[in-house]
Amino acid sequence: MLPFFSLLTHHSLSSISPSLSLAPPPRPISSSRRRCATSATVRTRRRRRHRHLRRMSSQGQGLYDEEAAMRPLDLDSESENRSGTNVSYDMRRGKSRSSYFKLFGVDLSPDNLAVAIVYFVQGVLGLARLAVSFYLKDDLHLDPAETAVISGFSSLPWLVKPLYGFISDSIPLFGYRRRSYLILSGLLGALSWCLMATVVDSKYGAAFSILIGSLSVAFSDVVVDSMVVERARGESQSTSGSLQSLCWGSSAFGGIVSAYFSGSFVDAYGVRFVFGVTAFLPLLTSAVAVLVNEVPVSRSASGRSSIFVSGAGFIEISKQHVKQLWGAVKQPNIFLPTLFIFLWQATPQSDSAMFFFITNKLGFTPEFLGRVKLVTSIASLLGVGIYNTFLKSVPLRKIFLATTIIGSALGMTQVLLVTGINRQFGISDEWFSIGDSLIITVLGQASFMPVLVLAARLCPAGMEATLFATLMSISNGGSVAGGLLGAGLTQLLGVTRDNFSNLAFLIVICNLSSLLPLPLLGLLPAETDSDKKS
Numbered sequence: 121m122l123p124f125f126s127l128l129t130h131h132s133l134s135s136i137s138p139s140l141s142l143a144p145p146p147r148p149i150s151s152s153r154r155r156c157a158t159s160a161t162v163r164t165r166r167r168r169r170h171r172h173l174r175r176m177s178s179q180g181q182g183l184y185d186e187e188a189a190m191r192p193l194d195l196d197s198e199s200e201n202r203s204g205t206n207v208s209y210d211m212r213r214g215k216s217r218s219s220y221f222k223l224f225g226v227d228l229s230p231d232n233l234a235v236a237i238v239y240f241v242q243g244v245l246g247l248a249r250l251a252v253s254f255y256l257k258d259d260l261h262l263d264p265a266e267t268a269v270i271s272g273f274s275s276l277p278w279l280v281k282p283l284y285g286f287i288s289d290s291i292p293l294f295g296y297r298r299r300s301y302l303i304l305s306g307l308l309g310a311l312s313w314c315l316m317a318t319v320v321d322s323k324y325g326a327a328f329s330i331l332i333g334s335l336s337v338a339f340s341d342v343v344v345d346s347m348v349v350e351r352a353r354g355e356s357q358s359t360s361g362s363l364q365s366l367c368w369g370s371s372a373f374g375g376i377v378s379a380y381f382s383g384s385f386v387d388a389y390g391v392r393f394v395f396g397v398t399a400f401l402p403l404l405t406s407a408v409a410v411l412v413n414e415v416p417v418s419r420s421a422s423g424r425s426s427i428f429v430s431g432a433g434f435i436e437i438s439k440q441h442v443k444q445l446w447g448a449v450k451q452p453n454i455f456l457p458t459l460f461i462f463l464w465q466a467t468p469q470s471d472s473a474m475f476f477f478i479t480n481k482l483g484f485t486p487e488f489l490g491r492v493k494l495v496t497s498i499a500s501l502l503g504v505g506i507y508n509t510f511l512k513s514v515p516l517r518k519i520f521l522a523t524t525i526i527g528s529a530l531g532m533t534q535v536l537l538v539t540g541i542n543r544q545f546g547i548s549d550e551w552f553s554i555g556d557s558l559i560i561t562v563l564g565q566a567s568f569m570p571v572l573v574l575a576a577r578l579c580p581a582g583m584e585a586t587l588f589a590t591l592m593s594i595s596n597g598g599s600v601a602g603g604l605l606g607a608g609l610t611q612l613l614g615v616t617r618d619n620f621s622n623l624a625f626l627i628v629i630c631n632l633s634s635l636l637p638l639p640l641l642g643l644l645p646a647e648t649d650s651d652k653k654s
Contacts, residue, residue, distance in 0.1 A: 230411040230412075230413060231347065231411065231412060231413050233408070233411055234302075234344075234347075234408040234409070234411040234412050235344045235347055235367065236367070236370040237370070237404060237405075237408045238302070238340055238341075238343075238344045238404075238405050238408065239344065239367045239370040239371040239374070240370040240371065240373060240374040240404075241340075241374065241401055241402065241404050241405050242337055242340075242341065242371050242374065243370065243371035243372060243373065243374025243375040243376075243377075243378070244374035244375070244377055244378045244401055245309075245333075245337065245374075245378070245398065245401055245402075246374070246375050246378045246379065246382060246493070246497075247378035247381060247382045247385070247394065247397065247398050247401070248313065248316075248382070248394055248395060248398040249382060249493075250382045250383055250386055250486055250489055250490060250493065251382065251385075251386050251391040251394040251395060251398075252316075252326075252330065252391075253267070253475055254386055254391055254479075254486060255316075255326070255391040255395075256270060256323070256326065257475070257476060257479065257480075257617065259391065260322070260323050260326065261617075262323060262617075263476075263611075263616050263617055264472040264473040264475070264476045264607075264610050264615055264616065264617065265472070265607045265608075265610045265611040265615075266323065266607075267472045267475075267476075268469075268471075268472040268473075268603050268604070268606055268607035268610065269604065269607050270323065270326065270327045270330065271472065271603060272600045272603040272604050272607070273327055273330075273331060274327065274330040274331050274333075274334045275334065275596060275599065275600045275603075276331065276334075276600070277331065277334045277335040277337075277338040277339075278334065278338050278592075278593065278596040279593050279596055279597050279600065280593060281338060281341070281342050281589040281590075281592065281593045282441070282445065282586055282589045282590050282593065284338065284339045284342040284343075285342050285346060285586060285589060286441055287301075288301050288342070288343055288346070289346075292416075292417045295416035295417050296414055296416060296417070297414070297417070298343055298346070298347060298409075298412050298414050299409040299410070299412050299414055300409075301339060301340075301343050302340055302343055302344075302405055302406065302408070302409035302412065303405075303406045303409045304339075305336045305337075305339045305340035305343070305402070305405055305406075306336070306340070306402045306403050306404070306405035306406030306407070306409075307402075307403075307406055308332060308333075308335065308336040308339075308402075309332075309333050309336035309337065309340075309401075309402030309405070310399050310400070310402045310403050310406075311332065312329045312330070312332035312333035312336065313329075313333060313395050313396070313398045313399035313402070314395075314396075314399045315329045315332075316329045316330075316333075316392075316395040317392050317393075317395035317396040317399060318392075333402075336402060340405050342589065344367075345589070347412070372497070372500065372501050375497045375500075376494065376497045376498065379490060379493040379494035379496075379497045380490045380491060380493075380494045381490065382394070382486075382490050382493060383485070383486040383487045383488065383489045383490020383491065383493065384486070384487045384490055385397070386486035386487075386490075387485055387486040387487040441586065444586075445586065445587065445590055448587055449587075449590065453578070453645065454578045454587075456643040456644075457574055457578060457643055457644050457645060458578070458591055458594055459640075459643060460637060460640050460641070460643040460644055461571055461574065461575070461591070461594065461595050461598065462594050462595065462597065462598040462601075463598065463636075463637045463640065464520070464524075464571075464598065464637045465595055465596075465597075465598025465599045465601075465602060466598040466599075466601040466602045466605070467602050467605075467630070467633045467634045467636065467637070468602055468605035468606040468608075468609050468629070468630045468633055469602050469603055469605075469606040469630060470534075470606055470609075470610070470623075470626050470627050470630045471603075471606070472603075472606070472607070472610065473606075473610050473615050473620075473623055473626060474534065474623075474627075476617050476620075477538065477620050477623055478537075478549075478553065480617060480618065481620055482537075482549050482553075484549075484550070484553070488550065491554075492553060492554055492557055495554055495557060495558055495561075496557050496558065496561040499557070499558045499561040499562045499565070500561055500562075500565045502562050502565075503561065503562040503563065503564065503565025503566040503569075504565055504566075504569060506562065506566050507565075507566045507569040507570075508569075511566060511569075511570075512569075512573075515646075516570050516573070516574055516644050516645070517641050517644050517646070519567070519570045520567070520570060520638075520641060520644065521638060521641060523563060523566060523567035523570075524567070524634060524635065524637075524638060525635070525638075526563060527560070527563050527564065527567060527634065528631045528632065528634050528635055530556075530559055530560055530563060531560065531627070531630070531631040531634070532627070532628065532631055533556050534556065534627050535624045535627055535628065536552070537549065537552055537553065537556065538620065538623050538624045538627065539624055571595060574644070574645075575588055575591040575592060575595070578591065606630060609626055609629060609630070610626060613625060613626050
């Protein structure tokens with residue numbers, strides 16, 4: 121009876137509610153079946169990521185990384201990412217971003233580390249700046265006007281920075297648009313300083329070598345700037361600012377590191393030794409190129425990477441870029457402020473004449489000038505801090521008006537040094553020069569920051585990097601024009617390496633001429649409602 125009752129009860133419960141069925145549970149999944157299911161999931165996700173990276177690469181939103189696409193997936197990290205945790209999975213690198221060391225709020229991934237090192241090299245190349253000045257003055261026996269002309273000539277590569285962007289984007293070398301040009305820039309810079317250290321013995325050879333070195337720095341600057349723009353695209357303003365802080369901080373650190381040694385090395389070992397040491401620094405740019413995460417461009421049918429594109433194709437692409445740039449620059453809201461920036465930078469300068477005066481007349485040694493350079497490097501950072509703390513919300517017109525007037529007045533203090541009036545007040549030439557350089561550098565950096573802000577505000581969406589490089593090239597062109605005007609005035613007034621009778625008059629003319637662009641302040645954009653609210 122009991123077996124029959126049990127059978128009846130089981131049948132009744134099953135027919136009333138399937139959920140109360142006493143049927144045996146399903147057979148558990150074996151470990152082999154579980155492994156197969158997991159493998160299938162991994163393959164599916166890998167294929168999806170593969171397609172996603174290719175789609176981003178084709179749309180210009182990133183570089184397709186074949187290695188990252190085939191790297192094993194971290195399923196735990198992806199599940200945490202989907203669940204809303206703070207772990208950020210980097211699809212390009214195949215690892216969590218939180219595992220990178222942070223600097224200025226930026227993950228020091230290999231790409232970002234490469235950018236930081238290139239900017240550091242740009243700053244530390246200041247090691248040879250004093251050596252070049254003393255070489256032109258003492259070894260080649262040039263006058264202040266000739267030195268100013270060579271300095272302006274060496275700045276020419278900075279006037280055509282957009283051209284380097286066109287070349288790197290249109291002509292990949294050995295299949296790479298970034299790595300290859302960083303390697304080439306480093307080798308070119310090393311070659312230029314090797315020539316300065318060994319065979320250069322004329323002003324024409326020095327001008328050519330300095331020009332090649334300037335070209336290498338300018339080209340590498342454009343390449344890493346394009347990398348920064350690629351990483352900043354689509355990011356928040358805070359992230360973009362952190363990237364710029366990383367770049368500026370690296371360059372400033374390099375300048376501070378090289379500041380003091382730039383003078384002491386010249387004093388102890390001579391200019392040729394400094395040129396030889398400097399020749400090794402650009403090789404860092406070539407070395408860090410391997411850290412750049414870049415996939416080769418598409419290969420030709422023969423299986424070899426395309427090294428050069430056709431001349432007609434490059435010309436056509438260049439024409440399109442030039443038309444786009446001209447269409448943007450000719451707009452009044454961009455052209456007029458750009459004209460003001462050029463004129464503001466194009467006022468004559470007396471830097472070369474002052475260098476000859478403080479070395480030949482006052483007897484300042486290279487070691488002391490290295491200390492002055494260290495002070496001015498720190499003062500430059502101080503100027504940026506002052507602008508960021510107190511001036512960034514002030515309208516641009518007011519900043520340019522105030523800094524130009526104060527800068528012109530402070531520039532007149534160099535007359536006191538030239539005439540020796542400072543000694544009548546018990547202030548030595550050395551201390552007066554340090555204090556004067558400190559104040560003028562702080563003000564100069566604080567007044568130059570609005571130029572960068574204005575250039576960034578003028579750039580329309582879609583061509584930010586190219587137009588910004590163009591505006592900076594125009595600004596650099598104004599500086600070169602100012603240097604050449606200063607050289608002409610130096611020659612006209614008869615200021616030479618031994619005759620400084622008219623140097624005070626030259627300083628007065630240069631400082632008063634800096635006030636000439638002020639009536640054109642109306643060319644700058646007026647304060648907007650958003651500026652007032654901020």
